[in-house]
Each structure stands twice: as C-alpha cells, then as structure tokens.
Amino acid sequence: MMDVVRRSFTGLGILFAGLISALPGDAQAQGTLTLYCGVPEEWCRATIGAFERKTGTKVQMTRKSAGEIYAQVKAESANPRGDVWFGGTGDSHLQAAEEGLLLEYRSPLLPQLHPWAVKQAEQSRYHTVGLFAGALGYGFNTRLMEKLGGAEPRCWSDLLDPRFKNEVQSSDPNSSGTAYTLIATVVQLMGEDAGFDYMKRLHRNVNQYNKGGGAAAKATGQGETLIGITFLDDMLAVQTEGAPVKLVAPCEGTGYQVGSLSIIKGTRNPENAKAFYDWALTPESQVTAAQAKFFHVQSNRGTPIAAEAPKLDVKLIDYNFAKYGAATERRRLLAKWSDEVSRLPK
Numbered sequence: 001m002m003d004v005v006r007r008s009f010t011g012l013g014i015l016f017a018g019l020i021s022a023l024p025g026d027a028q029a030q031g032t033l034t035l036y037c038g039v040p041e042e043w044c045r046a047t048i049g050a051f052e053r054k055t056g057t058k059v060q061m062t063r064k065s066a067g068e069i070y071a072q073v074k075a076e077s078a079n080p081r082g083d084v085w086f087g088g089t090g091d092s093h094l095q096a097a098e099e100g101l102l103l104e105y106r107s108p109l110l111p112q113l114h115p116w117a118v119k120q121a122e123q124s125r126y127h128t129v130g131l132f133a134g135a136l137g138y139g140f141n142t143r144l145m146e147k148l149g150g151a152e153p154r155c156w157s158d159l160l161d162p163r164f165k166n167e168v169q170s171s172d173p174n175s176s177g178t179a180y181t182l183i184a185t186v187v188q189l190m191g192e193d194a195g196f197d198y199m200k201r202l203h204r205n206v207n208q209y210n211k212g213g214g215a216a217a218k219a220t221g222q223g224e225t226l227i228g229i230t231f232l233d234d235m236l237a238v239q240t241e242g243a244p245v246k247l248v249a250p251c252e253g254t255g256y257q258v259g260s261l262s263i264i265k266g267t268r269n270p271e272n273a274k275a276f277y278d279w280a281l282t283p284e285s286q287v288t289a290a291q292a293k294f295f296h297v298q299s300n301r302g303t304p305i306a307a308e309a310p311k312l313d314v315k316l317i318d319y320n321f322a323k324y325g326a327a328t329e330r331r332r333l334l335a336k337w338s339d340e341v342s343r344l345p346k
Helices: 041-055 066-075 090-098 115-123 142-148 177-190 192-203 214-221 232-240 270-280 283-291 327-342
Strands: 004-008 032-037 058-063 084-089 129-141 168-171 206-210 227-231 245-248 256-263 313-317
Touching (some): 041 084, 084 177, 090 327, 129 142, 129 232, 129 313, 177 313, 177 327, 256 270, 270 283
Antiparallel strands (some): 084 256, 129 227
16 A cells, blocks of 8 residues: 555455355364454354354354453463454454464465455464454434534544534543554554644543444444444444444545454364364355444455445555554553543543
8 A cells, every 4th residue: 555545445455256165064063162252242143153053063252342352362371261362453463463372373265365364364473364354434423413513524633623522432442452543543644743642632522432442333323422433334334223323434544454363372172263263264254244234344355245335435544554563562552542641631
C-alpha cells in the first residue's frame, strides 16, 4: 500500500468468489477442544456448531475480548488450559507469538489464503495466521442524530465536536483490540504527539469505555449512545438487524485489523487443535461468519463474499503490523494511554 490509499472495503485482496475444496473427508470423532474465542458470541457458536457436526469433537468455548484472552493465555502459560485462540485483533496474537505463548504450525491451507493472511503467518514465524480482516471506523444512530441536529460526522476530527459531549462510546485498549487499533491508527495518521492530543480531546466526549469493541456497535443500535467507535463489520451486523445506524469510514483514512488464529503452546489436545485450525481456514468454516451476520473479509480466497458485505469506499492507511504488534510498542502505548488519557477528567 501507499501511505494512504483509496480502495473499496473489499479491496483487501478479495478477487475470487468461487468455492475451493475443503479438507478431504470428515474427521473421526475424538475428544474435546477448548477454544478461546475473540469474535462475537454468535459467530463463535456458529463456527463451533459446524465443527462439532463435522467432526464429533466436543468444543468448550470461552468468549472474551482480544486483550482479555491474551492476558489469560499469558497467565496460564505454565499450565495451559486452552487449545486454540480464534479471532481477536492480530496485534495481540503477534505479541503472544513474540513472547513464546503460541505453537508454531504451518497449515496445509496456507496456499489458499490471501497475501495479507499469509504475511501475518510469515511475520510471526508461523505462530499465528490471518483469519479475517476489517476496517476501523464508527457508526451513529440516525434517529438520535436527527434529534440532535447539525451536520453528520464524516471524519475522525468530527468526533471532537463539543455537541458530541458524552455521546461517543469506545472501548478500553487494555482489554479491547479494537481500541488498541484506534490508538495505533491515530498515531500513524497524525504522529504520536498529535495522535495522543486527539485521544485526550476525544476523551471529553466519551461516555463509556467498554471491555470489548463490539459493545459500542450494539449500544449505538439500541440508542444507548449516539456514536460508537468499532470495526465497521460489527456496526454493519447491527444495521442488518434493522437498527437505525449509519456507517462512517473516516475521511482522513483509517486502520484495519487482521483478526488471527493461533494454537496455544502447551495445548493438551494438539491433534484436535491442528484439525480445528486447518478447518477454520476453509471456506466451509468461514461462511459461518456471514451466516451469523458478521461480514468481515475472510482469509481464504475461495470463501464467497456475502451479498450484505459493505461496499464502502474506505481510505486505508499502510498499517504497520510489525511495529504496532510488537510487545514492547504495544505495552508502551497502552501504558501511555492509561497514564495520559484515561485518568483525565471529563
């Protein structure tokens, strides 16, 4: 990518919509699998249900945000309880990979994946892989906006408008990969000093920092907040359910996530973990996201594009995953946000 390039939301490498063959044959039923799931619960359950029906393997699932899963995997490293980490922003997976918390594995499905997904695997030395991608942005409740009056927001800068005092909902970057992506995005767009100045000014308008990024989308759809900062796919899921929300791809440009998939080092069920990992990279598995009304860009080139997938014209930055997924940089920015932003008075 160039520094800031304009391309459609589906321009993250999706050029093919034809199905390709999944893994040959159904696996034999065997044992259990413990899954730490970093995508919305509806998506988690759709994926797990399909895998259990196909293989007979029983899956125990814990649903948490990316930051919470990372913390749990790290805390359990001496005695791992989980087998697979499914979803959540790639920054947290990359940090876990760097810290030796994930198992190296090269899936035979790698040749079927988009380049951005393979790059995630190569960058981590095959300790994680790209599972899906989605652009960061925000949405607003159209009914509440109409009542408030004034121009609709179009850019990141518009969220600083004083009329949005206590009208913006975001998430806590210490637990949410969405919010960490926001920090890394504004820093790359504006420079660190200007980026943190922006976060401090935005703080005045934030009514709540949730644990997970998807909560802001639901709150916006339910009219609990005027504006929610989230990945556009999460806001689209709310919109498709009939909520009066409008999606905004910020005019300055925006970052994006590569949600990832990893096997936890020390897994007690390595064969089941690898079987799930391989299956999760097939079109057969990845269509469950759209079935659950989540329209992220999937990593397998053969996964069909859902008709409801957004056709937004999104200006994407050249997001530096290597730098902002590094453990030291991630810890530094999170500490800086906690010290300089979250403690500020409203």
